[in-house]
Amino acid sequence: MREQFKEDLKKLKNSVLDVFDSVIVQFEDTLKLMDSFSEEDAERILRGDDVIDKKVLDVEEAGIQLVATQFPVARDLRFIHSMLIINIHLERIGDLIYNTVKALNRLNKMGYLTDEAKESLKKMGLSTLKIIKKSRNAFDSLDARVVEELPVLDEEVDEMFKNFLKDIQRISPSLKEPEWYLSFALIARYFERAADQAVDVGERVLFMITGKFAEID
């Protein structure tokens, strides 16, 4: 029944997965900056955000057209609606990556991007990346058991965020430098926010599966 519509839904899901993949590549590239920073690489990541924004808009347009032309109800409506919301979460994660790279640029220009600083940021970034990948997996598989793993990972990120604040005090070159402190703390905050967005994706996936709104924690 409604073969074409089924195809269209599948296509929409694939487009969202494609946005996911672009976001993940952007995040991985950002973490590479913490091994060795280069301005060209940073520039490339910043430009990559425009590509993501374009893809996000395309998904949105396709979703709206499906709603307008296919009159989805029940599960189909839930799916399209959820995919559009997940799409927006992905755009936000993309923005957070963008902000992270901007802040890294500032730190680098001020000469504060020391090995110690990079090491500390990278640890937190890796756990964030893990949770984003897990949320992709949850969305792809529509498996509630995968969603349940998200809060555990999120706690890990929150824990790191706290440790990170301690790190800041330890490796701070001088507390007289508010710029340093601010950029550093912001990056940690961006990671923490990105992980929250990934958990929100998980909540949407649960809604897709069960039709119930639930917070997971």
Added chain:
Amino acid sequence: MNIKIKENAFEVRNLNLWYGKHKALEDITIDIVKNAITAIIGPSGCGKSTFLRCLNRMNDLIDGIRIEGKVYFEGKNIYDEGTDVVLLRKRVGMIFQQPNPFPMSIYDNVAFGPRLHGIRDRNRLDEIVKDSLEKASLWKEVKNKLNESALSLSGGQQQRLAIARVLAVEPEVILMDEPCSALDPASTQRIEDLMVELKANYTIVIVTHNMQQAARVSDFTAFLLAEENEPAKLIEYGETGQIFTNPKDIRTENYITGRFG
């Protein structure tokens, strides 16, 4: 992304039509894209069927009708003198709201057109009947009762039989005038799925007063409207996705959102 150059099956230019003194269509200019589904929507009585019948000169049969303008089919104006109208109607088939099968067997219904066009060889006819019924996704249901009366079929099956009958003469275009309005939702769904399948090989123009159907199945949508005591005009034409998310004309918007009048 693949960019496909769209070819037109029809190019309608400044088409005007009168039933006696009553002008029904005014200055319709539209391209009908090949291998796509074009839906004609508009309020009841606005001239959708009239327009559709212009595409295979079905209107010629009506007394007192007058037509001005040009309808190019594959580049040739079908209203030019010397057009072979029988051949035109073979190339541009038509499905109506009521399937009205002939009171004869399922087999003979499908073989009717090919026989009319001179095919007599039994094996060839068998082949055409099977092939047409398969394309109309009716074969499985009727293959063991081809000699039973077509009148024994359900409404939805009769409509698919009507499609098989049209397909049997190997048309290029299928015109459908409200093909589902006498059918239940499940049969409607089958016809809609069938239309989408058929568009790979045929150009389809469907008239429907059901906007949801137009939205679901068509690639392009044309909105016809006859404003008070006026002949019908083409108000808007475009890709279906655009028409249903962002129509350019306020009258289209009012019609599709049900805010008319």
